[in-house]
Amino acid sequence: MKNDIQATTEGVELTDGFHLLMEALEMNGITNIYGLLGIPVTEIGRMWQARGNKFFSFRNEQNAGYAASVAGYLTKKPGICVTVSAPGFLNGLTALANATTNCFPMILISGSSEREVVDLQQGDYEEMDQLNIARPHCKASFRINRTEDIGVAVVRAIRTALSGRPGGVYLDIPARLFSTTMSAEEGKKSLFVPVDPAPAQIPGPDAVARAVALIKGAKKPLILLGKGAAYAQCDADIKALIEETGIPFTPMSMAKGLVSDIHPQCAAAARSMVLQESDVVVLIGARLNWLLAHGKGKTWGGAKKFVQIDIQANEMDSNVPIAAPLVGDVESCVNALRAGLKGMTKPTEWMDAIAERASGSKAKLGTKLATATPIMNYFNSLGAIRDVLKNHQDVTLVNEGANALDNARMIIDQYQPRKRVDTGTWGVMGVGMGSAVAAAVETGKPVVAVCGDSAFGFSGMEIETITRYNLPVTVIIMNNGGIYRGDEANPAHQVSCMTFNPNTRYDLLMQSVGGEGVRVNTPEELTKALEASLKSGKPTLIEAIIDPAAGVESGRIGNLNIVSTIGKK
Ligand code: OXT
Numbered sequence: 001m002k003n004d005i006q007a008t009t010e011g012v013e014l015t016d017g018f019h020l021l022m023e024a025l026e027m028n029g030i031t032n033i034y035g036l037l038g039i040p041v042t043e044i045g046r047m048w049q050a051r052g053n054k055f056f057s058f059r060n061e062q063n064a065g066y067a068a069s070v071a072g073y074l075t076k077k078p079g080i081c082v083t084v085s086a087p088g089f090l091n092g093l094t095a096l097a098n099a100t101t102n103c104f105p106m107i108l109i110s111g112s113s114e115r116e117v118v119d120l121q122q123g124d125y126e127e128m129d130q131l132n133i134a135r136p137h138c139k140a141s142f143r144i145n146r147t148e149d150i151g152v153a154v155v156r157a158i159r160t161a162l163s164g165r166p167g168g169v170y171l172d173i174p175a176r177l178f179s180t181t182m183s184a185e186e187g188k189k190s191l192f193v194p195v196d197p198a199p200a201q202i203p204g205p206d207a208v209a210r211a212v213a214l215i216k217g218a219k220k221p222l223i224l225l226g227k228g229a230a231y232a233q234c235d236a237d238i239k240a241l242i243e244e245t246g247i248p249f250t251p252m253s254m255a256k257g258l259v260s261d262i263h264p265q266c267a268a269a270a271r272s273m274v275l276q277e278s279d280v281v282v283l284i285g286a287r288l289n290w291l292l293a294h295g296k297g298k299t300w301g302g303a304k305k306f307v308q309i310d311i312q313a314n315e316m317d318s319n320v321p322i323a324a325p326l327v328g329d330v331e332s333c334v335n336a337l338r339a340g341l342k343g344m345t346k347p348t349e350w351m352d353a354i355a356e357r358a359s360g361s362k363a364k365l366g367t368k369l370a371t372a373t374p375i376m377n378y379f380n381s382l383g384a385i386r387d388v389l390k391n392h393q394d395v396t397l398v399n400e401g402a403n404a405l406d407n408a409r410m411i412i413d414q415y416q417p418r419k420r421v422d423t424g425t426w427g428v429m430g431v432g433m434g435s436a437v438a439a440a441v442e443t444g445k446p447v448v449a450v451c452g453d454s455a456f457g458f459s460g461m462e463i464e465t466i467t468r469y470n471l472p473v474t475v476i477i478m479n480n481g482g483i484y485r486g487d488e489a490n491p492a493h494q495v496s497c498m499t500f501n502p503n504t505r506y507d508l509l510m511q512s513v514g515g516e517g518v519r520v521n522t523p524e525e526l527t528k529a530l531e532a533s534l535k536s537g538k539p540t541l542i543e544a545i546i547d548p549a550a551g552v553e554s555g556r557i558g559n560l561n562i563v564s565t566i567g568k569k
Pocket residue numbers: 253268269270271272273290291292361362365400401402403404405406409410411423424426427428429430451452453454455456478480482483484485551554555556557
């Protein structure tokens with residue numbers, strides 16, 4: 001029941017910090033909280049649920065935080081994570097930092113010890129200077145010291161998380177504040193909803209004209225879509241820009257499906273060719289960071305000019321000179337370009353050459369996917385998954401691992417925007433189960449999480465969370481017995497530092513928490529199991545046995561792996 005307050009003293013109706021916080025969140029359209037409860041925040045969960053909202057209770061705050069960040073990415077509203085003090089806060093902080101790195105809006109709310117004890121380091125229960133520890137890892141770190149400031153603080157957190165480049169915000173609430181009371185009437189007046197928390201940022205006309213001229217003069221233009229473009233939720237405008245100009249596009253991993261992977265202008269299957277041969281590249285919500293080889297070197301071939309659309313002005317020139325910076329929000333910039341490029345001559349010859357290369361790559365890959373092997377490898381297993389998911393295009397694919405990640409990104413097509421969530425900018429393992437929970441909750445549609453066996457281990461206990469909330473999540477573990485490979489022997493006859501116990505039964509783990517657990521050895525069994533789980537909608541774990549020798553060190557980023565130059569001892 002809403003507004004279920006409140007004690008009265010001497011005829012004045014009272015409210016308290018707990019109620020004001022919940023009312024402020026509700027008023028701002030928040031219905032789902034992800035978290036892990038205990039002193040001093042336990043009551044938030046109980047009361048939040050009693051008020052008819054949803055609290056998703058995790059087994060480790062890091063996973064709850066990843067869930068909140070993915071909720072933020074998918075909905076364009078900040079995802080909320082609630083944790084206890086010091087250790088709980090620190091677990092959640094990893095996810096907050098990851099959200100900020102990925103430009104996902106998220107608010108981490110943690111209970112904390114009283115300032116007077118923390119500041120004098122007098123050894124409180126779970127004492128920690130959380131406010132300052134959070135500060136370098138997010139866009140802003142705020143503490144609320146007075147109940148009458150709760151409304152302002154929540155709005156300030158929401159505006160900070162959403163405006164400009166989205167990211168994480170930390171909200172520190174000392175324990176005593178939760179139960180501090182004030183007049184209910186005054187409290188109510190202190191709550192509000194921000195006007196236009198993520199304002200459009202229109203690019204300047206000169207900047208648009210510069211970009212238009214550059215693109216019109218290109219012989220081999222390319223559009224590169226990043227997850228900032230997917231986040232912007234102006235899918236039809238981006239598709240129109242691509243189709244009206246005839247420019248080929250290639251997506252970064254989480255932008256796959258923003259325009260369908262099977263669209264005739266999709267150049268993903270000719271990626272190295274288009275990065276090298278293009279002369280003008282239009283980056284839309286994608287940074288020239290390590291994932292794009294910093295915009296230089298042999299990945300990028302010869303001379304190149306960049307047009308970059310980004311809401312963060314100082315992203316321009318971060319790695320290489322940007323010839324035409326378009327600082328603004330994706331929707332405004334894309335529509336300004338569309339207007340300027342109307343009637344532009346389509347680069348047909350360039351597109352034809354790309355299509356030819358792409359069809360050759362697809363044919364080669366098709367052969368690999370169809371080749372049977374005594375034990376499954378990444379190709380025939382992921383090929384089976386791809387074929388099933390073709391018929392379930394609204395499934396969100398969550399993906400983590402190294403070989404399990406890189407091969408799935410290459411093999412599994414995406415058809416709709418924001419249907420792929422993966423390890424993101426940091427390449428972080430452990431995002432799997434939190435992301436799966438959030439995607440199922442926020443989209444209301446099924447989720448398939450394809451995880452390496454190492455990656456799964458980081459958040460594996462959350463399969464209990466998945467079964468507890470009876471979410472339509474299918475976890476597929478690509479079990480090759482280790483990090484990258486499962487066949488590495490230790491030279492000193494110790495337990496290898498790269499492999500796992502080969503007798504582990506992930507399928508039985510799932511059964512033990514009440515889900516369906518299946519072990520499969522062939523692509524046919526995998527197809528059957530995945531079809532059955534999608535049909536049933538029940539929490540399912542499919543353990544796919546993969547050849548321990550099938551993977552390669554570090555997947556497709558082996559070039560970043562540092563090895564000793566003087567050999568092993
Ligand atoms: O054009 P070319 O010839 O180049 O070919 C490209 C495309 O054209 C082509 N392609 C296609 N061909 C045919 N048909 C179609 N449809 C098609 N589409 C594409 O395919 C190729 C490749 O295309 P892609 O993928 O687009 O391009 P490319 O060149 O690969 O892109 C470059 C990148 C950099 C953008 C891309 O590679 C990328 O996004 N990479 C991300 C990599 C990443 O983030 N990896 C994760 C980190 S690895 C490591 O750090 C791990 N750890 C350490 C650790 C971490 N990370 N975190 C924490 C908290 N602790 C520790 C650990 C522990 S991985 C790991 C666990 C690994 O073990 P697991 O058991 O989990 O996993 P397994 O490896 O499976 O055992």
